[in-house]
Amino acid sequence: MIEEEKISSVRKSVVAIGLADSDGQKPLVYQGKPMVEGTGFLVAKRGYIMTASHVLHRCKSHQSSIGGNPKIGFSV
Numbered sequence: 162m163i164e165e166e167k168i169s170s171v172r173k174s175v176v177a178i179g180l181a182d183s184d185g186q187k188p189l190v191y192q193g194k195p196m197v198e199g200t201g202f203l204v205a206k207r208g209y210i211m212t213a214s215h216v217l218h219r220c221k222s223h224q225s226s227i228g229g230n231p232k233i234g235f236s237v
Contacts (some may be wrong), residue, residue, distance in 0.1 A: 178233070
């Protein structure tokens, strides 16, 4: 079993990745669903995020099918 303090320290580095509204701060809601495609992990003080390639692929695929100009963003 994983220790609770280890879970707490990791939780702070997990982010949701998906399409964001125009200000890039919160997930875009499309047809009643937040457009979150997956998760990523903060891996450096410079703000690098590591995620799987399929998460970005799905973001780009949905981005081209939705009107407007949604951004690929993340939220904590």
